[in-house]
Amino acid sequence: MIIGIIGGNKVSDQIAQTAYLVGKLIAERGGIVLCGGLGGVMESACKGAFEFGGMTIGILPGTDKADANPYVKIPIPTGLGYARNAIIAQTCDAYIAIGGAYGTLSEIAMALNNGKKVISLGSWDLEKAGPVDATFFIQATTPQDAVEIAMAVDY
Amino acid sequence: MIIGIIGGNKVSDQIAQTAYLVGKLIAERGGIVLCGGLGGVMESACKGAFEFGGMTIGILPGTDKADANPYVKIPIPTGLGYARNAIIAQTCDAYIAIGGAYGTLSEIAMALNNGKKVISLGSWDLEKAGPVDATFFIQATTPQDAVEIAMAVDY
Amino acid sequence: MIIGIIGGNKVSDQIAQTAYLVGKLIAERGGIVLCGGLGGVMESACKGAFEFGGMTIGILPGTDKADANPYVKIPIPTGLGYARNAIIAQTCDAYIAIGGAYGTLSEIAMALNNGKKVISLGSWDLEKAGPVDATFFIQATTPQDAVEIAMAVDY
Amino acid sequence: MIIGIIGGNKVSDQIAQTAYLVGKLIAERGGIVLCGGLGGVMESACKGAFEFGGMTIGILPGTDKADANPYVKIPIPTGLGYARNAIIAQTCDAYIAIGGAYGTLSEIAMALNNGKKVISLGSWDLEKAGPVDATFFIQATTPQDAVEIAMAVDY
Numbered sequence: 012m013i014i015g016i017i018g019g020n021k022v023s024d025q026i027a028q029t030a031y032l033v034g035k036l037i038a039e040r041g042g043i044v045l046c047g048g049l050g051g052v053m054e055s056a057c058k059g060a061f062e063f064g065g066m067t068i069g070i071l072p073g074t075d076k077a078d079a080n081p082y083v084k085i086p087i088p089t090g091l092g093y094a095r096n097a098i099i100a101q102t103c104d105a106y107i108a109i110g111g112a113y114g115t116l117s118e119i120a121m122a123l124n125n126g127k128k129v130i131s132l133g134s135w136d137l138e139k140a141g142p143v144d145a146t147f148f149i150q151a152t153t154p155q156d157a158v159e160i161a162m163a164v165d166y
Numbered sequence: 167m168i169i170g171i172i173g174g175n176k177v178s179d180q181i182a183q184t185a186y187l188v189g190k191l192i193a194e195r196g197g198i199v200l201c202g203g204l205g206g207v208m209e210s211a212c213k214g215a216f217e218f219g220g221m222t223i224g225i226l227p228g229t230d231k232a233d234a235n236p237y238v239k240i241p242i243p244t245g246l247g248y249a250r251n252a253i254i255a256q257t258c259d260a261y262i263a264i265g266g267a268y269g270t271l272s273e274i275a276m277a278l279n280n281g282k283k284v285i286s287l288g289s290w291d292l293e294k295a296g297p298v299d300a301t302f303f304i305q306a307t308t309p310q311d312a313v314e315i316a317m318a319v320d321y
Numbered sequence: 322m323i324i325g326i327i328g329g330n331k332v333s334d335q336i337a338q339t340a341y342l343v344g345k346l347i348a349e350r351g352g353i354v355l356c357g358g359l360g361g362v363m364e365s366a367c368k369g370a371f372e373f374g375g376m377t378i379g380i381l382p383g384t385d386k387a388d389a390n391p392y393v394k395i396p397i398p399t400g401l402g403y404a405r406n407a408i409i410a411q412t413c414d415a416y417i418a419i420g421g422a423y424g425t426l427s428e429i430a431m432a433l434n435n436g437k438k439v440i441s442l443g444s445w446d447l448e449k450a451g452p453v454d455a456t457f458f459i460q461a462t463t464p465q466d467a468v469e470i471a472m473a474v475d476y
Numbered sequence: 477m478i479i480g481i482i483g484g485n486k487v488s489d490q491i492a493q494t495a496y497l498v499g500k501l502i503a504e505r506g507g508i509v510l511c512g513g514l515g516g517v518m519e520s521a522c523k524g525a526f527e528f529g530g531m532t533i534g535i536l537p538g539t540d541k542a543d544a545n546p547y548v549k550i551p552i553p554t555g556l557g558y559a560r561n562a563i564i565a566q567t568c569d570a571y572i573a574i575g576g577a578y579g580t581l582s583e584i585a586m587a588l589n590n591g592k593k594v595i596s597l598g599s600w601d602l603e604k605a606g607p608v609d610a611t612f613f614i615q616a617t618t619p620q621d622a623v624e625i626a627m628a629v630d631y
Contacts, residue, residue: 013550043550068550074402074566074590085478085508085533087552089563090402092384093276094252098554098563101248101539116296117275121248124268125539140295141271168395198395223395229411229435229557240323240353240378242397244408247539247555253399253408256384280384403586404562411558423589426606430582431558450605451581 013043013068014161015103017118018052018111018134026110029132030055032154033107038065040162045070045103047095048079048086052109057082070099093117100125105161107151108134123147128164130157168198168223169316170258172273173207173266173289181265184287185210187309188262193220195317200225200258202250203234203241207264212237225254248272255280260316262306263289278302283319285312323353323378324471325413327428328362328421328444336420339442340365342464343417348375350472355380355413357405358389358396362419367392380409403427410435415471417461418444433457438474440467478508478533479626480568482583483517483576483599491575494597495520497619498572503530505627510535510568512560513544513551517574522547535564558582565590570626572616573599588612593629595622 014037018030034044034056044060046053048069057067061082069083072095079086089095096114100106100121106129108119115134122129123143130151137143138150151157169192173185189199189211199215201208203224212222216237224238227250234241244250251269255261255276260283263274270289277284278298285306292298293305306312324347328340344354344366354370356363358379367377371392379393382405389396399405406424410416410431416439418429425444432439433453440461447453448460461467479502483495499509499521509525511518513534522532526547534548537560544551554560561579565571565586570593573584580599587594588608595616602608603615616622 066550068552070552076567085531085550086567087533087535087563088566089404090566091249091404091563092252092400092402093255093279094246094249094399094401094404096276097247097249097252098552098556101553101555102541102551112297113275113279116292117272117279120268120272120275121251124248124272135296137271137295140292141290142267221395223397225397231412240376240395241412242378242380242408243411244559245411245557246408246559247557249554249556249559253397253401256398256400257386257396401559402562403565403589404556404559406586407557407559407562422607423585426602427582427585427589430578430585431561434558434578434582445606447605450602451600452577 012162013045013103015099015106015122016044016046016052016056016109017099017106017115018109019115020049020051020053022051022110026052026133027055029154030109031059033109033132033158034059034065035063036154036158037162038063040158042162043068045099047072047099048083050080052111054080054082070095097121103127105130105164107132107157107161110134128161130160132157167317168200168258170254170261170277171199171201171207171211171264172254172261172270173264174270175204175206175208177206177265181207181288182210184309185264186214188264188287188313189214189220190218191309191313193218195313197317198223200254202227202254203238205235207266209235209237225250252276258282260285260319262287262312262316265289283316285315287312322472323355323413325409325416325432326354326356326362326366326419327409327416327425328419329425330359330361330363332361332420336362336443337365339464340419341369343419343442343468344369344375345373346464346468348373350468352472353378355409357382357409358393360390362421364390364392380405407431413437415440415474417442417467417471420444438471440470442467477627478510478568480564480571480587481509481511481517481521481574482564482571482580483574484580485514485516485518487516487575491517491598492520494619495574496524498574498597498623499524499530500528501619501623503528505623507627508533510564512537512564513548515545517576519545519547535560562586568592570595570629572597572622572626575599593626595625597622
């Protein structure tokens with residue numbers, strides 16, 4: 012099972028710690044962490060997974076695999092810029108959004124558009140902004156809850 | 167000046183009429199309408215521009231230019247699927263979002279991420295969902311207002 | 322009718338002159354020139370079309386429309402890097418390849434893969450490298466011939 | 477080390493057997509096989525790697541991971557159509573082209589354009605079609621030679 016982690020490139024220590032725990036929990040349950048491969052939430056989630064033996068994949072915006080954070084085991088340098096978000100939004104079984112700004116929002120929207128479940132951990136309150144299907148966009152309050160919901164998807 | 171029109175592929179008559187007026191007003195002011203090239207808001211906006219002599223460009227998800235609505239003068243069949251939204255979000259001077267669901271939301275988010283102004287006409291109330299810069303995400307109530315704001319951008 | 326012009330970003334004066342003539346001839350026959358929007362063959366072809374009143378479209382690799390050469394009327398900054406070649410190879414009715422290196426070769430191959438005709442003007446001798454359908458990959462010796470063949474496509 | 481395998485979706489038994497051997501040899505040397513994830517050369521190379529414990533990644537053109545052949549361990553459904561070839565051409569340390577038609581040719585050209593080594597095993601004789609740098613485009617005659625050259629790259 013591949014879980015997409017979406018969130019900002021520069022984040023607070025608290026959000027980074029949340030992302031680390033999410034990555035660790037996914038790895039402990041045998042899941043693969045897939046993300047944008049850069050810093051912030053992406054790096055912390057990869058680190059959490061990496062340190063507990065999990066597989067990590069980074070779908071990079073640039074053309075150089077050296078852009079990946081050091082915990083990405085398989086870097087995919089797409090050269091597509093932000094359009095690489097469309098690939099991330101296509102590839103995973105479920106998504107956990109942790110904090111984040113416009114880039115994160117675009118990935119949430121694309122994942123929902125692709126019929127995937129998105130779990131928000133302190134990310135956008137999308138249900139306040141327009142019609143959102145509560146079966147697919149779910150607010151969680153702890154990394155444990157978020158990972159449990161994500162790993163339970165069975166479309 | 168290129169104005170991006172974003173909105174759903176199947177919409178109510180009222181939203182279609184709004185999109186038609188927006189397209190017409192852009193053409194009358196000498197602007198170019200760029201959109202996803204399909205039906206609904208996209209077709210109505212193209213029709214409004216087309217019938218008043220405006221240029222219309224459709225950035226299509228598929229590989230066949232015949233997918234474009236009949237008011238697209240220049241079809242660009244990208245073959246990229248939803249990732250073509252990233253191109254739309256890159257190419258215009260400003261964006262008008264009319265109604266719309268997740269696909270529209272992803273384009274709004276990407277355009278904002280690219281530092282572009284987005285005017286919402288009955289689209290997502292993004293300011294309720296998280297931190298949004300009110301200089302770049304603007305609610306309008308009439309097609310006239312929306313087009314005036316969009317055509318006035320001068321980054 | 323949209324004709325794709327493919328060729329290098331930095332070229333000799335002779336190749337540039339050929340590209341200029343090709344652009345001029347397309348515009349005179351009412352065709353649209355579409356290309357990668359940068360310098361060299363792309364710029365010369367756009368200039369030829371532009372100076373004779375033709376429409377020119379540039380599918381740019383970067384995110385800034387200012388990257389386009391000054392003769393591009395409609396710049397499409399895709400942000401996709403080289404993957405933008407796939408869009409160019411999808412969008413036109415026929416292609417004229419003028420000189421060029423690996424990037425040009427990739428566009429020729431993708432256009433042929435999409436079932437489009439490609440006319441080579443001093444570009445790759447593809448028929449020497451493997452099985453090529455002579456109905457779709459055609460060597461021309463003059464800009465006049467190349468444009469005549471390209472504008473006559475009727476799949 | 478990630479080795480890209482490029483080749484057709486439907487191929488002869490002989491080419492399939494070559495691809496199987498290439499995949500096996502890469503896995504035995506600890507390399508990762510990355511390809512377009514579909515049938516033919518891609519499936520045979522994945523099968524060879526899979527059966528000898530290797531990691532296999534498929535960069536799919538469509539949006540459904542079920543399109544991947546059964547030997548792809550990590551499917552990446554890009555939804556980009558043929559533009560996914562640009563990602564394949566970016567992601568690997570070296571490439572082995574086995575047989576193949578226009579799609580294979582486009583990947584060879586893009587990989588060379590990205591400064592990567594491409595080893596041809598019965599694929600295009602590119603050196604006959606135009607100027608090709610013999611350091612980067614190399615004809616091999618056996619799977620053993622091809623894999624040895626590919627795994628030795630050290631840019």
